[in-house]
Amino acid sequence: MSAVAARMRTAPVLPMLGRQAYAEFLKLLRVPAFSVTSIVLPSMFFAFIGLGNAKEPLFKGSDVLFGQYFLASMALYGVANVMVLGFGISLANERGQKQDLLMKSTPLPAAVYFFAKALSALAIALMSIVVLSFFAAAAGGVHLGASQWLTLGARAMLCSIPFIGLGFALGYLAGPNSAPAVTNLIYLPTAFASGLFFPLQLLPQFLRDIAPYLPLYRAAHLVWNSVGVSYDDISADWLYMAGYTVAFFLLALWAYRRDQGKKFN
């Protein structure tokens, strides 16, 4: 009896999660096309767009400087970029190479696999925020209070969570060849239309009409608020983010089931 029981057991989940997260992190880090662009691109945009007028007020009479606004924008752009592109493209590639087939035959629970992927992407996202912050402070002279730095980092990381769901969904819906195009096609214009690159006041009216429904616009309110832009009430933005989180994860679950049904039914 005890011999049988000994043979009928599974491996402990926590060490498995640790190993898997580490492996996922290495996989992301060792693809320079992903890791370098994810970690460096926000700083590069800051250099191109933010440096020149970092010390100017955001608009006439504003207490907030353009450098502060753009730092918050790029922090958000960076983390969401990691989630949407990192997940979307790497998952689509892994499916294209049938990496999921062998994993599926091992005793690795699917939940551990996804959680590990999310953790590794969050680590890369954090790296992009840290690099950007140092760059903006050193090269752009952007000043924030200690609590503002922390609030910005925490909010940017929190706001990346719904985009984990979106990345998963894209990874299962897009093919390995179309994934980079599809994700960029969705992500770049939405980032622009949400006012991440230029304040919404400067954008055409039809974009200003769409913006309030975009997840990045809602997330942007939260990060801008953390560097001093004041809004009457940001609870609606938090609610929107919660709603997007649920919606994107449901979409991801549906896309995952659809893919698995095709392959493993």
Next chain:
Amino acid sequence: MPQPVVELTHVTKRYGDVEAVRDVSFQIDAGEIVAMLGPNGAGKTTSINLMLGLRNPTSGTARLFGLDPKDLKARSRIGVMLQESGVPGMLRVTEIVDLFRSYYPAPLPAAEAIAMAGLEEKARSLVKDLSGGQHQRLYLALAVCGNPDTLFLDEPTVGMDVEGRRRFIEEVAALAARGRTVVLTTHYLEEADQLAQRVIVINQGRVIADASPAAIKSQVAGKRITFTTPSPRDESQFDGLPLNSKVVDDHRVRLLTSEPEQVLRELFRRGVELHELEVAGADLEEAFIAMTQREVRV
């Protein structure tokens, strides 16, 4: 009674209109070394996928250690090599072996798994830099690193050269000698003959034979006549001969017959030119060709 490792009961698998596996029933007990043999598209891979829970049967039931094959407790006891599966190219061999070891409750030391697969020299290499044969060795290392009771190997030697295949067969035979159950599919017939105690022959989704390699050979109980002739494709010279099968490649003709004397007498009488004539007992390959051809004719 000990629990069978694999139990397929009236399993049918349909993809759209195609029946890949038709009403297959068999069980595999602990310690057996079983080769599933059949031509491409016979249903070998589908059968393995059903045993592993990678596919659900359309009807019938599949059990692994008496459990649903998707049960992680069952999967914790098996190691698997699949056809056409991928592994992350940007990990090192040791890293991915350590990763897979973490999935199992009582894994082997990583170095031991890597040595079993003969990959010691490549342990620090990135997976993407491995050759085709080395990839297969990595898959073997991943299959054994969890110290499983049972190995499922789907076409394990595809992409290996002759020497690599010989070594691989020795390694699998060594694993089997230590009491592991091994289920492999192959269309390399000599592999089945060298490794397995039991051969399950599958054709068009059905089991057409399930016996020891020796019994399968004796089922045909024939002789193989091999020779070269200047006009091998002249069909009329073989008309009416009592043949179980005939294979012609280039100039070499291979006939399988239960009445070799009569066939030879008739060939001489017809004045067919025969060079490099050999008559020998049928090996598994001939038995296999005869069985599947008979199946097609029915």
